Amino acid sequence: MPSYWITVLVGSLAVFSWKILGYLIPGRIANHREVVIFAGKLTVALLAALTAVETLVSGQAIVLDARIAAIGVAAILFWRKLPFIVVVAVAALVAALLRHFLGWV
């Protein structure tokens, strides 16, 4: 068990290194229009990729389960401009109910 402290502490430092690096790069580069636009594109790409993975992936496999129905409901509710916390709670509820009553995975 103690060896996992290596992962916890070195891993935390490793993640922090990216965060601090972004703040240490000179402002004239950070404010450069192309850099800001690139970072904006990458943000959209990463968030979309994370959405896809959280919806469809289990381990290394693509899996269709109750999360699909939940994300479909969430998309409709976001489109209808419902508050973030409400949509997220409904999504969890949809998945939990489908699993409980219909036996979906």
Add this chain to the structure above:
Amino acid sequence: MVSTSIGVGLAVGLYGTSFGALAVAAGLSIAQTQVLSLLMFSGGSQFAVAGVIAASGPAGIIPAILSAWLLGIRNGFYALRLNGVLGVTGVFKLVASQLTIDESNAVSAAQDNTADSKRGFWITGLAVFVFWNLFTLIGALLGSVMGDPSVWGLDAAAAAAFLGLVWPRLKGLQSNLIALLSAVFTLALTPMLPSGIPVIVGAPIAVGVIYLLKRTKLGPRLKAGDHA
């Protein structure tokens, strides 16, 4: 905007319950799980640590570090953007660094003036930090009792949370196309690469493809989406 920030903090925080439970189930102690939320404080990276440890045990000590590190790259790009917006110096730079995550950057980027961008970052960052750590502890404590977090739909909540974060940024052909390509590439890479890696490979490829498409006849139609 304040209610969005708190809402994001609460929603993401609740998902911390899932992380706490999963990390303890993977074999980390409650203390190790809590320190991850305090020091690493980046959901994707933390889930990567729990996932790799769960799959590989002690053999996963180094791969878990690498996965977390690679998944953390995007925080560096958020930091690059936020450094221009926040104008922080000294110790505030360290605090801002620690609070630089998907959600704080996303709320900040969704605002249409600098003052709201700053407030959005700080309030969201602090709200997520407080709730994430609180619910991590609850999750870790409940871990053995709670069993499978998916029974509670927490995995679906995570998916919906990410959808909610990308939603305000999907305006125009270019951003929609980036999102679609990134999701497709990431899913296509999923069976081939270790867990956690497809996102950090698929997303940059999608951005690269967009830059290539802009050199083609489609270029002028994509130009409209060039906002930060």
